[in-house]
Amino acid sequence: MKTAQRFKLAAAALAIGLSFATGAIAADKPSVVIVHGAFADGSDWAKVIPLLQAKGVNVVAVQNPLTSLEDDVAAARRAIDAQPGKVVLVGHSWGGSVITEAGANDKVSSLVYIAAFAPDAGQNSAELGKDYPTAPGFAHIKADASGFLSLTKEGMTKHFAQDLPAAATAVMTATQGPILGKSFEQKLTVAAWKTKPSWFLVANSDHMIQPALQRDMAKKIGATVSSVNSSHVPQQSQPAKVAQVILDAVNQSK
Template identity: 70%
Template sequence: MTVKRHLRTLAIAAAVTTAFAAIGANVHAAAAKASAKPSVVIVHGAFADGSDWAKVIPLLQAKGVKVTAVQNPLTSLADDVAAAKRAIETQPGKVVLVGHSWGGTVITEAGQHDKVGSLVYVAAFAPEAGKSTAETGEGYPAAPGSKRFVADKEGFLSLPEAAMREDFAQDVPAAQAAVMTATQGPIQAKAFSDKVTNAAWSGKPSWFIVSARDRMIDPGLQRAMAKKIGAKVTELPASHVPQQSRPADVAKVILDAVAATGAN
């Protein structure tokens, strides 16, 4: 009886060990699958900060996507690119790099990073190599909001609340526009003259959200840039901040990019 009990105990122990090994393998496989999904790094634009994406981020996280919102210094293209690259470096695998407005110029340069698998432009600039943000807009009407910048003595530009409400975010509640005014990041005016040295969109797949009611970047310019870079285009009847007024639509485009990038 003692021998039989001993053998039975050994058999049970072996079965338990096998079961735990299987559980461990499944957990490891699930973790590997999760880490294989691209992360999203978001680069905000001028007159904003990372909180500008507070409505979109939870929608991405709900789908199991790791999200990092960069806080740009907005002091120069080089400084903002460096901030974006630091965020990219911390990601576990491939990255979908998202840029809004001025952030489009930043991701055009920073997107050369090896971890970046694709780019998403949201009502953004997409300069060619050798051109600046300012040069990219040449030949198109000056957007109404661009005439309302206020400069401080050090050359940083900001938007007064009326301009934020009427030109930057005219399709969000006034109270929300007031918060956006308070949290905006002023941008050094000289940054708009900084030239892109490499255009990541020339070698990586891109998505582009055109804001048809944009009063900060001419919608015609947005359409032309989207066509030039060969992006998959979604046009929304939105202001300059569709991430604020139509977050679900913006999240869908980003998730499409995540799915496509993960399949590569």
């Protein structure tokens, strides 16, 4: 065999070996399934996903129908079931209620709440803020004839994502996912945080879910807590900090 051929075969073998090694490393890590909140879609996580992928983490962003708690939980469960192994389940805002119910799946190793609701079984999302001042962003939620809620342009710009440039909030306003208002009144049947380790990132300048409420929920569920000086969408304004919280959960999951 000629020397050149030997080099080609050796290079091919090395490439195959590295491919298997990379696959083995990725297989050892849980996948991350991310559930977006109201007034958003899966693209809300476009800045965080590449940061996780760069660390060899398999990531799937769920596209919530936002038609009911049951429908959104079903979408999350399909994504969980499709993963090859364990899952770190991440939820933002309304997505926190979804992962609290869907996270009871045996494949879910841990939960990550990003400025999110964390109800108990028998609670609904709407009642969580009843003992706190009304968040200023609520005044900019509008309902259509079918009962679906969306944010006004002013609400998106000044209260949902006030730390993002106007060009970004214009796109977010156009791509937001309206949510059926009755979803917030639907009660959970289980609270996965009671049996799964949890992480919680508090958004200190949140105008949609009061920061004090976030801190109290995080304490109630016994989460590992960190905070960031951001609007309701730290995944867009400070994606590296959000990615780090998720990676902490990934690295500590069993």
